[in-house]
Amino acid sequence: MSTKGVLLQHVDNKPLREKILDTLREAIVSGDFKPGHPLLENDLAAQLGVSRAPLREAFQILASEGLVETIPYKGTIVRHLSRQDIEELYTLRCVLEQFAIRRVIAAGHIEDVATLRGIYEEMLAAAVQGNLKAVNEIDRHFHDTLIALSQHHLLTETWSTVTLRVRQVMALRNRRNSDLTQIAYNHVPIIEAVARGSESEAMDLIEKHVVTSLDLIVELWDDGAEASTEETAP
Amino acid sequence: MSTKGVLLQHVDNKPLREKILDTLREAIVSGDFKPGHPLLENDLAAQLGVSRAPLREAFQILASEGLVETIPYKGTIVRHLSRQDIEELYTLRCVLEQFAIRRVIAAGHIEDVATLRGIYEEMLAAAVQGNLKAVNEIDRHFHDTLIALSQHHLLTETWSTVTLRVRQVMALRNRRNSDLTQIAYNHVPIIEAVARGSESEAMDLIEKHVVTSLDLIVELWDDGAEASTEETAP
DNA sequence: CGTTTGTCTACTGTCGACAATTGACGTATA
DNA sequence: TATACGTCAATTGTCGACAGTAGACAAACG
Structure with a gap:
């Protein structure tokens, strides 16, 4: 028994x-x-x-x-993190995410969009409460989910090692982003592009999304002393 | 001294x-x-x-x-290699190679095209001699070079683990492709698209290049018994 | 019988000790 | 004094021995 x-x-x-x-x-x-x-x-x-x-x-x-x-x-x-490393990290990340979105759109499961909307709601809630750490975590969760929805294990694996290092970069970044609700809002057009199934639009949005983050970081990155541990925002 | x-x-x-x-x-x-x-x-x-x-x-x-x-x-x-694994391997490979080509075209170094042409010549020479093993090696070298020319270390690293497994798939594949010169010829339009800087055309060609190889393999892949070691062609 | 429990074995997981390498420092020697 | 050459300490690389685990099979139990 x-x-x-x-x-x-x-x-x-x-x-x-x-x-x-x-x-x-x-x-x-x-x-x-x-x-x-x-x-x-x-x-x-x-x-x-x-x-x-x-x-x-x-x-x-x-x-x-x-x-x-x-x-x-x-x-x-x-490992040291040069400016070039960071650029490579973000550009590859962009490519991977675009690939994921193409697959999600191609699959066309309506419940996927609902999933993303749900995560967005959480993020917004955390943002209005000014909870930086939560916003960061939910943001990561949003992008991880997008990848997961692509149903591509190899992509998921590749993604996870890339994002690990992206997390590292964000943790080492020496300035803090403040406007939390804006961060949340940024995700809306992406979700809606997926909902409408407009691939090229989604591609552009992701590219912009990633390039913006990259610029914010690289802008004042000191190749010599990668340091100063503060909470930072995507 | x-x-x-x-x-x-x-x-x-x-x-x-x-x-x-x-x-x-x-x-x-x-x-x-x-x-x-x-x-x-x-x-x-x-x-x-x-x-x-x-x-x-x-x-x-x-x-x-x-x-x-x-x-x-x-x-x-x-590790076992399911049909899905192979599909994922080739689709991701395609994405990575497309990304590399976009960068090579964007960089616009004329000597890059010359490099690729040189490798093509070698491949053709090996093909007319009917040297399957050499054609395989040079084909790998061609694609590796394409990636290397992108000047993106992280991409190069990611690529190398993906191609390792692609090599494995080709080694395990249970039929042999015969028309060697055709394999060599297939690379010409890609090189020329890069030479002309026509990005969208190159994207399509790579996609076709990869999808064709994928189909040839997946077509008669037995998920249960991944086996039979013969020399096979790209 | 079928289920549970004991036992054995082949293997992986972990450890402490020893060997090999490196770089720094001192020392001899022209 | 500058170059080459021991020497040494700190650290990584490698090994053999032992501990722990899972799975198979047999024994005990109802």
């Missing part, structure tokens, strides 16, 4: 490398670990209370994601 | 994980290790004459590249 009705949480038996990975990834994309920051294996292992083996396995994954850089026999550091 | 004039090879002191990585990657994309093939750590370590630590580090990278799949406490296998 099985233990009916009683529902229990799964005990957490993820391998250490995955827990370590989550921890380090968060530290990097949140800007806690700044570009150039050395990741010493002994120190980190001691700090996290693990041995170096799973730590090193996590390093390989972080390196594949482009978050860190390992030079053999020298060490691993958080 | 330095040892003038005498030029010596660098001794190979790459970390083991990288050598292992190259070996395993080649085995997978060449179709030697077929989808579903289990990668047992003890066996492989013994076979390669290394310990499990660097082997496992290589596994993490292969997993990030989408070539293998690791299930915690169960094991690592070469």
Whole structure:
């Protein structure tokens, strides 16, 4: 007989490398670990209370994601972010998002639009409350959802590594965007273009959306000292 | 005094994980290790004459590249390739290549076109000699070069993992394409579209180029048994 | 019988110890 | 004094041994 009705949480038996990975990834994309920051294996292992083996396995994954850089026999550091890196990040992001939208429009599921509208409502609510952090999270969620709706796993995977680094850039950015409701409003034309199925219009809007964010960041990006951790807005 | 004039090879002191990585990657994309093939750590370590630590580090990278799949406490296998996977591979590939071409055209360096023409000449030469393997390699080189000319590192990185898996698909494909010169000819209109700077035309050509290859493969792809290793053509 | 529980085994996960490499610093030598 | 050459400490790379897990199969139980 099985233990009916009683529902229990799964005990957490993820391998250490995955827990370590989550921890380090968060530290990097949140800007806690700044570009150039050395990741010493002994120190980190001691700090996290693990041995170096799973730590090193996590390093390989972080390196594949482009978050860190390992030079053999020298060490691993958080990757530097040049102006060019950021431009590449945003231009590729744009291409991926445009591709996703084309697929969403082509699929033509009306409920997709409803999903996006729902997220927009949340974002607007958070914006009028002046909750910057929430707006940021919901904005990320909006774009992640757009990608997910494309029903393209490979795209989704590629997207997730790109956005990780975009998050990092935003966390390191040295100025804060203020007009939260405007950020929310910006999403309306995109949703409506998808709703109407007007592909070329949606393409232009995404491009503008992304290029604007890029300009805001690159404008005053200091290639030498990528730093200053404040909450910033998309 | 330095040892003038005498030029010596660098001794190979790459970390083991990288050598292992190259070996395993080649085995997978060449179709030697077929989808579903289990990668047992003890066996492989013994076979390669290394310990499990660097082997496992290589596994993490292969997993990030989408070539293998690791299930915690169960094991690592070469990833299965469903029809949908292949479709996603080729559609994303198409998007990336289109993006690259847009950038090459926008940059407008005349020498880029010359580079591409040069590679085409090589391909044609190999084709008339009926050298299937060479045509395949040069075809890959053509597309890799196109990406490289875009001067977009992030795109280049993304591309390289996608094409790895495309190579794998071609290696596993169960029929051989015969008309080699036709394959070479197919590249002419693309080069000329780039030369004339006609973006929309180039976009269409790439799309057709890729969709055709995709159809040829998906047409008779057996989702159950991804197999039969023969040389195949693009 | 069918279900549960114990046991065994092949494998992955983790650890601590040791080897190899690097770069810095000091030292000899012309 | 400038160049080459030991030497050393810090760090990464590699290894072998042990711990933990999942799945299969057998034994106990109703």
